[in-house]
Amino acid sequence: MHLANTALEEVDGLRFRLVAEQELRLGDHAAISALLITAFPKHVEIFRTASWYPGRPDYRLWIEGSDGALVAHLNFEQRSVSVGDKEIMIAGVGGVATRPDLQGKGLGKRLMVELRRVLIEETLVGFGYLGCREEVVGFYERAGWRRIDQETWEIDPATGRRTFSIGPNLILPANSLLLDWPGAGTIDLRGMWW
């Protein structure tokens, strides 16, 4: 499903933008890399060479300040995955970051509210899905995500091998209900995360 690029109305001096990956300009990649470098200082080398890691996403959703500067960002890819013997359409979410000097002011939460709206109104995905570090689980839970910590197969970007992990992973109900998620069974992402 192709989503239209949007520049939504300015709210409180903030503009929300949804952009398909293939329509990003060089300047967009540079601005996203710069934001990710400041938000993930341990991964400077990764984001110096690309504005995503490890899997290339389909879409970017970001917030710009009134001066046009990028202040918060996430990316997602729509993918069918298996959970046990069920097929589920997910939006795999990654690259979630708020500019460090603006963290703790509600921007990350607003980005998540906008993500859920986009997934419900403009896609057919059942759930948002992500894996994260233990330290940020609380942020996602406050934004409506539900921790599942279910066993997951994925491709390890360092080795290219299929590897097994267990949490933290979380889901965000979009066009399906929370109770529709198969609570038992191994998730197979069939590739790298985003």
Ligand SMILES: CC(C)(COP(=O)(O)OP(=O)(O)OC[C@H]1O[C@@H](n2cnc3c(N)ncnc32)[C@H](O)[C@@H]1OP(=O)(O)O)[C@@H](O)C(=O)NCCC(=O)NCCS
């Ligand atoms: C995690 C991150 C995106 C949060 O963004 P933010 O704009 O600072 O978050 P918000 O101000 O919108 O916080 C929303 C709520 O989550 C809470 N919260 C924020 N970070 C949290 C954390 N690490 N653990 C628990 N709760 C957290 C806030 O207190 C706030 O709570 P409230 O709803 O009760 O007021 C931001 O800290 C960041 O960019 N961190 C570095 C990059 C990173 O780790 N990204 C996640 C990768 S998986």
